[in-house]
Amino acid sequence: MSMEDILQIRDLYVSYGGIEAVKGISLHVERGKIVTLIGSNGAGKSTTLKTVAGLVRPKSGQILFEGEDLVGRSTDQIVARGVTLVPEGRRVFPNLTVKENLRIGAYLRKDDYSRDLAWVYELFPRLKEREWQPAGTLSGGEQQMLAVGRALMAKPKLVMMDEPSLGLAPLIVKGIFSIIREINRQGITVLLIEQNANMALKTADWAYVMQTGSLILEGTGQELADDETVKSAYLGVKK
Amino acid sequence: MQKLLPYILNGISAGGQYALISIGYTLVYGILRLINFAHGDVFMVAGLILVYSSATLPFYFSIPLVLVCTAVLGFVIERAAYKPLRSAPRMSLMISAIGVSYLIQNLAFYLTGGLPQPVTRPIPWVSGMVTVLGASTKRVTLVTPVLTLALVLVLLWLTRRTRIGIGMRAASRDFETAQLMGVKINSVISFTFVVGSFLAAVGSLLYFTNYPNVAITSGAMPGLKAFVAAVFGGIGSIPGAVVGAFLIGLSEEIIKGLGYSTFSDAFTFALLIVILCVKPTGLFGESAADKV
Ligand SMILES: Nc1ncnc2c1ncn2[C@@H]1O[C@H](COP(=O)(O)OP(=O)(O)OP(=O)(O)O)[C@@H](O)[C@H]1O
Ligand SMILES: [Mg+2]
Numbered sequence: 001m002s003m004e005d006i007l008q009i010r011d012l013y014v015s016y017g018g019i020e021a022v023k024g025i026s027l028h029v030e031r032g033k034i035v036t037l038i039g040s041n042g043a044g045k046s047t048t049l050k051t052v053a054g055l056v057r058p059k060s061g062q063i064l065f066e067g068e069d070l071v072g073r074s075t076d077q078i079v080a081r082g083v084t085l086v087p088e089g090r091r092v093f094p095n096l097t098v099k100e101n102l103r104i105g106a107y108l109r110k111d112d113y114s115r116d117l118a119w120v121y122e123l124f125p126r127l128k129e130r131e132w133q134p135a136g137t138l139s140g141g142e143q144q145m146l147a148v149g150r151a152l153m154a155k156p157k158l159v160m161m162d163e164p165s166l167g168l169a170p171l172i173v174k175g176i177f178s179i180i181r182e183i184n185r186q187g188i189t190v191l192l193i194e195q196n197a198n199m200a201l202k203t204a205d206w207a208y209v210m211q212t213g214s215l216i217l218e219g220t221g222q223e224l225a226d227d228e229t230v231k232s233a234y235l236g237v238k239k
Numbered sequence: 240m241q242k243l244l245p246y247i248l249n250g251i252s253a254g255g256q257y258a259l260i261s262i263g264y265t266l267v268y269g270i271l272r273l274i275n276f277a278h279g280d281v282f283m284v285a286g287l288i289l290v291y292s293s294a295t296l297p298f299y300f301s302i303p304l305v306l307v308c309t310a311v312l313g314f315v316i317e318r319a320a321y322k323p324l325r326s327a328p329r330m331s332l333m334i335s336a337i338g339v340s341y342l343i344q345n346l347a348f349y350l351t352g353g354l355p356q357p358v359t360r361p362i363p364w365v366s367g368m369v370t371v372l373g374a375s376t377k378r379v380t381l382v383t384p385v386l387t388l389a390l391v392l393v394l395l396w397l398t399r400r401t402r403i404g405i406g407m408r409a410a411s412r413d414f415e416t417a418q419l420m421g422v423k424i425n426s427v428i429s430f431t432f433v434v435g436s437f438l439a440a441v442g443s444l445l446y447f448t449n450y451p452n453v454a455i456t457s458g459a460m461p462g463l464k465a466f467v468a469a470v471f472g473g474i475g476s477i478p479g480a481v482v483g484a485f486l487i488g489l490s491e492e493i494i495k496g497l498g499y500s501t502f503s504d505a506f507t508f509a510l511l512i513v514i515l516c517v518k519p520t521g522l523f524g525e526s527a528a529d530k531v
Contacts, residue, residue, distance in 0.1 A: 075419060087415070096405065108420075
């Protein structure tokens, strides 16, 4: 637990009614790094990110962002502090144009965001071409680009991404991962959830494995990629 | 044609008034998927405030007072009766809306003693007479459509170009993701009710220029018609509500002009049934999937 952690989750418990989805996890994300959280369906990955974003209230535990506890804060306050979430399933606003979707990403900003808009268009030239199109008419891959671009418009310090590669063709997935590295090079810390463990472990500086609400393993991306359990359970490698 | 002209003028005017009310239904439905049954009563309350305030205050005070008080009423209704039920089943919200409607009518009954309150001082100028192509009518007939269209343009600008407007449109599709953008859902919903009630108040000011009194049930018919207009145009759509309202206002008056006054209300409700059967999404409605 160094001072360089931008995010520390301590002993977090989250439940929906009677169902315990997250059972006392602790993790930390170092500033400037890419950290990934992998695990199978229903492990509690999305719940963890939603709790950090303030969409779900934890039962107990602490979520320290730059040393300040986010638990109990509203989502807009959390966004204002520099934490954004690219939600599972993209969730672009289909009735808004591409440009309006990006504009709403900067909803809380009072400063001029035109440089960030230009940067997002530079990262995703496709979005520039489709600026005036309703987002609902974009392809799945384009919608994912928009969801990522939208999160960047808030000028975040930490971007959390929930399965950005879900349902995309391999080539597009590669593109998304190279964008993630590019975003990270610009100084933004990334917390990434993936089912595509292979790509995630290659990209991440540090990785956690989550199983039925608990963290069962952690290590560098390379260490986990070489781990026998991970290989058989998440990388589809036969023993 | 000369014979129908007064009816057409009245139709356009009634259409404008329905439009100002129906926008409130459509905005609230758009964001909460709630049919705000109390909306017609809010319209009626605006009329009562006008009657009471104009009895003692000059119009340049009483008109703004009506607009502000009605907007505040819309705000309070949402905070008190709908917000606590945000995560409850939609049916609870509906029932709460019906409750609010009766509550307002009962409070109005208490206030007025159940007697229709005469509009003794109609708003000057707009209630003056003018002659249009040989037909004599109150000035409000001409003012209404112009003012309505102007307000609709402002509203469209608000929802397309301003921050809160874009937030509103985003929240109308996806609360959770809108929150992730930093949109404060509570403010956006309150804002929606304030705008809807404000427009209903404008509609009320225009409407009661043509009516001798305000009764506690005065909001029922215009409220219902405006609701039909919103459904007809495709509930959730602002242009839809406006087009629907003008079509209904015009049809009703033309039916009257042709000598079938008895059927003019029936026509509106028959139209509702036909629309629901043939094209439930209305003229400008979006996909049916997220409507119900
Ligand atoms: N809104 C909810 N209400 C009730 N239970 C929920 C809710 N959301 C998630 N759960 C439950 O919590 C558990 C964890 O869900 P979560 O979505 O966090 O998993 P996940 O790791 O993101 O899975 P996936 O990889 O499939 O997205 C699951 O058992 C799920 O059924
Ligand atoms: Mg998930």
